[in-house]
Amino acid sequence: MNRAPRGKKIRTEFRKGHESRQRKTDFTRDFHDAPTDDAGLEELQQRERLTGKGELTRKRTVVGQTSDGEEAGFEVRRDVDEQCVPGRVISVHGLACRVGDDSGTVYRCSVRGILKSLSTELRHVVVTGDRVTIRVTGEQEGVIERIEPRYGTISRTSRGRRHAIATNVDGLLIVASAAEPGIKPNLIDRMLVTAERAGVEPLICVNKIDLADAASLQPLLGVYGQLGYRILLVSARTGRGIDRLRSWVQGRDTVVAGQSGVGKSSILNALEPGLNLRVGEVSRENQKGKHTTTAATLIPLAMGGHLVDTPGIRSFPLWDLVPAEIAGWYRDVRPFVNRCRFPDCTHSHEERCGVKDAVADNLIDLRRYDSLLHLQDGDDA
Template structure:
């Protein structure tokens, strides 16, 4: 549909009403528009909630068919001329520019269609590494992303009240921690595990720098995760320990590499595949905290098959769209006991006759893992 036809026929100016309900989950900025049934368009809301500062209200143009308009068949939102677009995958995002590899091989520097940014009001960035897109080539190696295909395998977190998609369309998330320098943080591992459980990603725990400690000291932690069904590898990028097992886990899969700053994510990838030649940096001697070497998530293919997305190191990982009621289901050791609590709305914190608390007291649930659950439940 031409821009000329769209003017005056499909734009409605609406006032926004304040709404304090729960945030809708919006992992796919174009899914609801691409999958919409035209026959049901008049039944949908005529407005969308937009965050505003203070008490100020905002108006917004909602593109759609006015009430009472005749049925036109095809949706008029996000119309894309397939003949003018190419399929591609986002390799990385730098500011307003996305580096997209087309299925034919060439790489393009793409801007993003403005309407996509308007739709994704709850997202920090519209496009993420790993996204499958349709883009329109322009002059030289430039283009415009016209559509983002529905996502699967999304790793995301909360950032300043908005969804921050770290990577999309992956099979598994490799949670990299370090035995020392910086110190091991099991509670951060648990946060990644909750996100993986909630979003249907296969987790793999990888503890790097085991050459700096006595590996026997790590066995209690490894034992807890192994009993829960989480595969856990002890590796050393500098000594080469455990790299063959990690390499086999990555072969022919799409993997997100995530973890705290300074744990050696890029060093591990370089050790597995030296052709990657990713930048690395030492840990600060003053505070033993990692430095941000990888500043943007980037998708890189592996020589033996498959690809990895090296994500920037983080120091905090806030859960996105995981409600307190859903949290217990993201801890596999809590699931068998939840239904045996006396109260159906039991929070497993302070109530009497709580089967979860009884299991903790009896040693059937690891105390440290239960404490992680309590911290997350209280929003810490």
């Protein structure tokens, strides 16, 4: 039987906190406690180390293969033995994860300590949708030994670090509501930028269309339609548009995202009868919904594909995107950036700005332009 070739030894960086003290600082105590003969003094001299190298470094040796840290989340892909089995993360709950294998068995898994120690920009090491390799340790229990390379990761910034909401997806279903609560266009713009950067196809889904006049939404949604984004008006309560939405999600791995109270769980219940996800009411006082979904959860569909149900989003700070790069991710703004006089133009106050001229000529929607400026200033959606 041919064995898989072992990986090479790779020096990789660990998280902060995994280094020892820079150097030993209690030489005086050792001197007084050491034997006073010549042999004791010679041993003490040999143990003395005045450089910060060695224990200070956070680099460790790991056996495996190198990988693209930007895409995979780690710079090294650990070797595992043949007893491990592949699986996919269904949900993450603190230090424990629910992982399903190819047979449908769901394991409650912990994470191997070395994975939590490896240096990464992620706030949480394991993400819903991750393809992982686990070691079964008991009845429906296991340990995640390796996280496979990722693609299509939907992320935002949280506490200065990357918060990956879901990964290994090819669709982003941006759910808004026509009323109770109303549409937040700036939030939609941020999610569209995130979808563009992640290489996933977005669809703008406006729920609760039975509570509003569809014609009143035309000035806003028409702009997105002209930019080539797909838009679908649905009602989870009446069933309007659900069949068209079902045909779009079929066979895809899709993240369902939107603010609280827009009816994400209600739409999922309509798409997949029998889910019986908990739904909540919108507050009549502030028109805000309550969090009925507490953790991102991967849901398999009988018609093929998966949906990732996510908690409601109040704000969506973009991850790893400097203000100068934002205009390049706006489909309507991008063609006019090169017409600016200054290469570092902010499109706000400069003269001979191609973007401002396009706004004046009605080639760029004024609301989208304001959304761009708010995003460049770092304002919340």
